[in-house]
Amino acid sequence: xxxxxxxxxxxxxxxxxxxxxxxxxxxxxxxxxxxxxxxxxxxxxxxxxxxxxxxxxxxxxxxxxxxxxxxxxxxxxxxxxxxxxxxxxxxxxxxxxxxxxxxxxxxxxxxxxxxxxxxxxxxxxxxxxxxxxxxxxxxxxxxxxxxxxxxxxxxxxxxxxxxxxxxxxxxxxxxxxxxxxxxxxxxxxxxxxxxxxxxxxxxxxxxxxxxxxxxxxxxxxxxxxxxxxxxxxxxxxxxxxxxxxxxxxxxxxxxxxxxxxxxxxxxxxxxxxxxxxxxxxxxxxxxxxxxxxxxxxxxxxxxxxxxxxxxxxxxxxxxxxxxxxxxxxxxxxxxxxxxxxxxxxxxxxxxxxxxxxxxxxxxxxxxxxxxxxxxxxxxxxxxxxxxxxxxxxxxxxxxxxxxxxxxxxxxxxxxxxxxxx
DNA sequence: TCTGGGGTCCTAGGACCC
DNA sequence: TCTGGGGTCCTAGGACCC
Numbered sequence: 001x002x003x004x005x006x007x008x009x010x011x012x013x014x015x016x017x018x019x020x021x022x023x024x025x026x027x028x029x030x031x032x033x034x035x036x037x038x039x040x041x042x043x044x045x046x047x048x049x050x051x052x053x054x055x056x057x058x059x060x061x062x063x064x065x066x067x068x069x070x071x072x073x074x075x076x077x078x079x080x081x082x083x084x085x086x087x088x089x090x091x092x093x094x095x096x097x098x099x100x101x102x103x104x105x106x107x108x109x110x111x112x113x114x115x116x117x118x119x120x121x122x123x124x125x126x127x128x129x130x131x132x133x134x135x136x137x138x139x140x141x142x143x144x145x146x147x148x149x150x151x152x153x154x155x156x157x158x159x160x161x162x163x164x165x166x167x168x169x170x171x172x173x174x175x176x177x178x179x180x181x182x183x184x185x186x187x188x189x190x191x192x193x194x195x196x197x198x199x200x201x202x203x204x205x206x207x208x209x210x211x212x213x214x215x216x217x218x219x220x221x222x223x224x225x226x227x228x229x230x231x232x233x234x235x236x237x238x239x240x241x242x243x244x245x246x247x248x249x250x251x252x253x254x255x256x257x258x259x260x261x262x263x264x265x266x267x268x269x270x271x272x273x274x275x276x277x278x279x280x281x282x283x284x285x286x287x288x289x290x291x292x293x294x295x296x297x298x299x300x301x302x303x304x305x306x307x308x309x310x311x312x313x314x315x316x317x318x319x320x321x322x323x324x325x326x327x328x329x330x331x332x333x334x335x336x337x338x339x340x341x342x343x344x345x346x347x348x349x350x351x352x353x354x355x356x357x358x359x360x361x362x363x364x365x366x367x368x369x370x371x372x373x374x375x376x377x378x379x380x381x382x383x384x385x386x387x388x389x390x391x392x393x394x395x396x397x398x399x400x401x402x403x404x405x406x407x408x409x410x411x412x413x414x415x416x417x418x419x420x421x
Numbered sequence: 422t423c424t425g426g427g428g429t430c431c432t433a434g435g436a437c438c439c
Numbered sequence: 440t441c442t443g444g445g446g447t448c449c450t451a452g453g454a455c456c457c
């Protein structure tokens with residue numbers, strides 16, 4: 001029963017760039033990543049010319065020869081186009097997992113089985129017409145199989161494919177190498193081949209799952225289930241809260257001074273913190289890592305990281321930047337040419353920890369509600385925390401202790417004033 | 422030759438995804 | 440000259456506890 005669809009945008013970043021350049025519709029296009037270093041998206045026409053991830057500078061000649069148009073990435077644009085595409089998809093299902101910027105899984109249980117393929121063709125037309133982005137859609141009972149079906153769909157003019165029956169899926173699986181199966185990468189496919197003689201998707205589907213579980217661990221055993229049509233990767237219809245936020249980039253040129261490193265690390269921290277605040281989260285730990293360019297074998301190599309735990313979860317930008325700069329100083333080694341740095345915020349928690357308590361008590365009894373809030377904050381963060389969380393409104397925090405209640409309770413750490421206790 | 426056993430927490434690292 | 444960035448999950452192994 002194919003009740004799941006994977007809707008995958010074709011060459012998404014390139015398609016976004018083409019929205020404003022109709023002259024490029026049938027020309028090869030690539031989008032280059034940070035500092036125009038390497039290829040992150042290729043149009044169908046560009047795929048035979050340059051591999052994905054290829055460094056642009058090594059392919060200058062080919063790009064010129066075939067008239068490939070190279071764009072610098074514009075993630076703000078892609079995000080905007082993505083949300084339009086996702087919103088068209090949402091009209092066709094009540095349950096949608098936005099898996100990445102360019103693909104969604106759609107639960108089609110609500111559509112009668114005989115009408116699903118037609119509905120997906122309609123969806124494909126709607127996205128093309130309303131947003132201008134081509135998509136391919138695969139239908140199957142599980143995520144891994146629907147991913148496979150969407151690959152087949154990409155080669156079909158109609159752009160939608162569902163396996164007629166298990167035998168049809170097996171036919172495709174028998175000619176699909178293991179490393180083209182979702183979540184079976186190069187390392188696992190090598191292990192499958194060398195240790196168990198498994199090379200095709202069909203062999204993997206029919207493999208001894210106990211042996212797979214023992215040798216290649218849980219993730220591959222799940223893939224085997226999925227290939228057999230048994231869902232092992234659940235649909236996540238609401239985005240789970242982030243567990244970590246990272247900002248890591250190459251500098252674009254080699255950096256040798258601590259001052260330059262600290263400036264970059266401060267920028268990266270600000271960037272990561274913006275995302276932290278947008279998600280109404282606080283972090284308990286920040287870490288900074290520095291590294292040299294592994295391709296420059298002529299230069300001394302060095303990589304190091306430094307972890308800074310905070311005594312209280314925070315999203316206060318000056319503290320985060322100060323911590324990041326200090327961490328960079330800790331691991332800085334003079335005489336090294338640095339290539340890249342990263343800032344990671346982890347131990348993330350919601351900054352709306354106390355909202356539940358606000359509404360737990362008698363809604364008319366403001367004082368009791370406030371005391372419940374205070375108790376919840378103190379239970380979580382200790383006594384001093386109240387001064388951070390309960391300010392705002394018309395009364396200063398100390399007045400709350402004297403029953404002069406504020407009409408408004410701050411419940412978000414990101415709303416908190418800068419003042420420290 | 423034997424070397425307690427069961428549990429948790431943390432970190433590092435591998436593997437994979439787009 | 441120039442070689443991406445942002446995530447998740449899983450496991451192994453060490454530290455520590457009783």
